[in-house]
Structures are given as C-alpha cells and as structure tokens.
Ligand code: FES
C-alpha cells in the first residue's frame with residue numbers, strides 16, 4: 001500500500017524521491033492519473049481528412065485516433081476484440097476501415113465490427129457483433145488539440161484546462177490558431193515521466209546552467225542567461241500554476257528565444273506585428289504575454305515551449321522509462337519562411353538531435369536511476385524557491401509567482417499530483433474546486 | 444532509378460580515404476578542423492527517420508519524413524561552438540564514438556566535380572559508465588572536388604533505420 005499522504009508536502013514544497021522510482025506508486029499513477037486525466041492524442045492538422053488515423057498512447061495503452069465520416073474524431077484501444085492482436089500496425093495513414101492481421105475481423109472507421117471471415121459457417125449466430133466493436137475512448141478537443149480520457153465522469157476538457165486556457169489562448173488562438181508539424185520524432189529515455197514534466201512546467205532556474213554551452217553557442221534572447229552570467233532582472237517574467245496542475249513559466253519578450261541573426265529578427269518582427277492583433281482578438285492583458293517565451297506542461301504529461309516551439313508528450317513506460325513524442329509547433333498564419341526557420345530552430349534545440357534536449361535528458365535520467373539505492377531513494381526533493389511569494393492572478397484566475405525564476409509551478413504540479421492520487425473519483429476532485437489554492441497560498 | 448556511373452578505382456580509394464579520415468577526425472574531437480577543412484559552405488546535413496505507413500496507402504497527405512537533423516553550415520558551426528565552449532558537461536568526461544563504414548559505392552555526380560557516395564554505417568557510442576549505444580543507418584553523401592584539389596562534403600542525408608531513437612538522442616556526428 002502506498003501512503004499517498006507522505007509523498008508530497010505542498011506547504012513546505014517538497015516531494016518524496018521515491019515518486020521517481022517506486023513501482024507501486026507508478027501503478028497507482030496509471031490508475032488514478034492516466035486513468036482519469038485528459039491525455040494528448042493529436043491535432044486537427046495531423047488527421048484533416050475522413051479516414052485519416054494516427055496511433056499513439058494514453059499512459060501505456062495504445063490507441064488509434066480516427067477522423068470520422070461526419071468530421072468528428074473517435075479513438076479506440078488498438079487491440080482486436082477477438083484474441084487481442086494489434087489492429088493497426090502503421091503509425092498514421094488514411095483508411096476505409098481496419099482489418100485485424102490475425103484472423104481477419106474487420107472494423108469500420110467508427111470501430112464497429114463489420115465483418116468476420118466465414119461468420120455464418122463457423123459461428124452460426126453465436127457472435128454478438130454489435131458488442132464486439134473496438135473499445136472506444138472518450139475524446140474532446142480544444143482549439144484543434146484532441147485529448148482522450150478513460151473516465152466517463154471526468155469534467156469536460158474545457159473545464160479540466162479551466163483558467164489555464166487564458167494562457168493557452170494566447171498562442172492557440174491569438175493569431176488564428178496553431179498547428180503541429182508532424183510526424184512526431186520518437187525517442188526512449190530512461191527516466192521517470194515526471195522528471196521532464198516538472199522541468200518544462202516550471203524550471204527556468206536550470207536554463208542558464210544546464211544549457212550554458214548551448215546558450216552561449218546559439219545566442220538569441222535566451223543566450224544572455226548562459227553560464228548564469230545574468231539573473232533575469234525583477235519583472236522579467238512570471239510563473240503560473242492552475243487548478244489541475246497545468247503551469248507555465250514566462251520570460252517576457254523572449255519569443256525568438258534561441259534564434260539569432262536574420263531568423264531571430266524575422267521572429268521578432270512577427271511577434272511585434274501580431275501583438276496588436278492579439279490585443280484586439282483576445283485582450284490587452286493577454287497580448288502583454290504574446291511574444292514571450294513560455295515553458296509549460298499540461299497535466300499530466302504534455303509539455304510545450306513557445307518560442308522554442310516544441311510540443312511533446314512524455315508517455316510513461318514503467319516507473320523509469322518514457323517514450324517521448326516530439327513535434328514542432330507553429331502559428332498557422334506565420335509565413336512559410338518563418339515556419340521553416342522555427343522548425344529548424346526546434347530541431348537544433350529540442351529535437352531528437354537537439355542541443356538542449358540532450359542536456360536535459362542526462363539530468364532526468366540520473367534523477368531517476370540513482371534511486372535504485374534505497375538510501376538515495378529515501379531522500380526528499382526540494383522545490384522551495386519563491387515559497388510564500390505567490391498570490392492570485394486577478395487577470396487569469398490562476399496562481400502567479402511574480403518572478404522569472406522560481407518553483408511555483410513545481411509546487412502546483414505536485415499539489416495536483418497528490419490530489420489525483422488521493423481522490424477516489426471525479427466528484428471528490430470537483431468538490432475541491434473552491435479550495436485548491438489554500439495550501440499553495442498557505443492560508 | 445537512373446543509372447549511375449561508377450568512378451575509377453583510384454577515385455574510389457580516394458573517397459574511401461576521405462571518409463576514413465573524416466571519421467577519425469570526429470572521433471578525435473577535431474570538430475573545428477573537420478568543419479573548416481572537410482565541409483563545404485553550402486552543406487546540407489540531414490538525418491531522416493521514416494514514419495511507418497502501409498505500403499498501399501497513397502491517400503494520406505501528411506509528411507512521412509521525420510527529421511532528426513536539418514542543418515546548414517551555420518548550424519553545424521553552432522554545434523561545434525557548443526563543444527568548444529568549455530561548458531559542455533554532457534561530454535565531460537568525454538564520449539567515445541566509433542563509426543564502422545561499409546558497403547561503400549562511389550558514382551559520378553550530377554555536376555562534373557561531384558561524387559555520389561553511398562555507405563552503410565554502424566556507430567557505437569559510449570558515454571558515462573553504462574551507456575553503450577549502437578546506431579545503424581545509411582549515408583547518401585555528395586562529395587565535391589574543390590579548387591584546391593581536395594574533396595569536401597557538400598551534402599549528407601543520413602537515412603536512419605530505427606523508427607525511435609533507442610540510444611537517447613542523435614546529438615553526435617552521425
Ligand atoms: S485476434 Fe483479431 S481476428 Fe482474431
């Protein structure tokens with residue numbers, strides 16, 4: 001039995017180290033977090049046409065996501081209801097239906113079992129075909145981003161994102177929408193799934209140090225942080241955490257991030273030109289953040305960087321391994337030349353051969369694997385930076401930490417983590433809606 | 444596929460020696476020397492993974508290529524600068540990388556001073572105590588005979604066989 005209460009101390013900003021290693025905790029996470037949260041599946045731009053499909057994971061479960069004849073999207077567990085073989089072996093494509101390779105049961109785009117070889121002869125009328133469709137998973141989308149949920153009782157995706165949408169809208173909506181450039185790169189890392197999520201949700205502290213060499217070499221607005229030569233000055237940024245643990249760290253006006261020279265200038269120009277449009281389309285308050293660099297995670301395992309323009313899902317594969325899916329992400333209305341520059345910059349920084357990506361993974365793997373030692377695993381993780389400095393953000397309704405560097409979003413992520421591990425169902429989670437801020441604000 | 448003309452035995456050996464020299468230079472961490480002496484300024488350096496698709500699927504409109512590397516000279520220069528910075532702790536202690544280059548074929552290129560060079564590579568990369576990683580890929584190169592008579596790389600397309608990156612990342616000389 002896992003004593004969930006002992007894993008996270010929200011008020012004191014610490015977590016037990018064994019959350020990166022323990023198999024029982026991991027099992028609980030698959031049930032209570034991956035079994036109940038909204039998990040990223042795909043984007044409209046990847047499956048635009050009827051019959052387009054793509055295969056991904058929800059936690060450790062493989063799913064197929066399919067564009068339906070009526071334009072809607074459905075997702076199914078990728079196994080055959082006969083003897084359980086995989087139904088779809090391609091990663092993406094366009095199909096009229098899916099036929100299992102084992103005995104040939106054929107499923108429609110809507111997952112229905114349409115035909116069974118020699119059905120009359122071998123089954124007579126035993127088979128209840130209408131109950132043997134591929135098992136469907138609940139899906140919803142926000143601004144073209146599709147997420148799936150195993151829990152029918154979960155709040156809607158919109159409610160799950162909640163006040164955090166205020167920050168999503170800035171780039172998902174501000175200039176006419178975003179799109180993923182696929183297919184995703186895929187890589188296996190030997191780390192716990194939370195190590196990259198916490199890093200992306202709220203770690204501006206490591207940027208100047210972990211990435212010192214990369215920043216020094218690349219230049220651009222983030223380059224000044226190289227080797228901790230400079231601390232971002234007061235007012236340089238903020239950190240945000242929200243109801244369900246989604247968070248973002250913002251470095252103001254650092255949008256071109258690691259793009260220097262002509263490409264950096266092209267990005268800076270785009271942001272400057274579009275800021276007034278964002279103000280008109282959304283609000284002045286949101287436009288203030290447009291053109292900044294965002295490091296962010298959507299609970300539990302979906303991260304993105306805006307400015308370095310990567311979009312990632314960290315799929316768990318046991319307590320100490322993950323599979324990373326990485327896309328480049330751009331604003332739909334950017335000129336093609338800028339999209340290309342952004343994509344190349346993403347590959348250079350956070351792609352599978354990315355300079356910064358490889359810096360990060362080394363830390364994430366050691367943070368995980370050292371816990372094989374019971375004395376090391378018995379320790380605690382510290383995320384106390386800026387403890388006591390945060391307050392409610394009157395503009396967005398979230399909690400805000402008023403500095404570029406701090407660990408506000410770490411604390412918010414692990415507050416939600418503990419809440420999901422403890423709550424017995426979504427009714428209990430919803431009952432906490434009015435009081436989730438109390439512990440974080442120590443009131 | 445159009446017929447390609449094989450080069451003379453002499454040129455074949457010369458290209459082979461250039462590839463061997465290149466890999467030794469990289470193994471010895473002489474990245475700047477490699478960039479300055481063996482790489483053309485108009486270099487295109489790609490590493491491409493392929494998404495898995497059904498053979499008969501010609502209706503899906505999404506891209507199939509999954510680039511890991513898409514670099515020009517300036518980008519390679521920045522990667523070399525990263526290693527030269529003295530701050531790159533991920534390669535300190537140093538990594539050890541050994542390329543095995545086989546199945547070499549050399550053909551006359553589209554331009555008279557260029558050669559099309561196909562090879563297979565198996566690369567073993569060791570880092571830290573326990574990480575030994577093996578990568579298998581093809582290289583489709585174009586090497587150019589420059590004004591000084593030397594061969595320099597002007598295009599490399601690394602054709603990666605594995606669909607996922609099993610060895611952590613592709614952030615090494617492929
Ligand atoms: S397992 Fe799929 S048809 Fe038998």
Ligand SMILES: [Fe+2]
Pocket residue numbers: 199206207210211356360
């Ligand atoms: Fe990082």
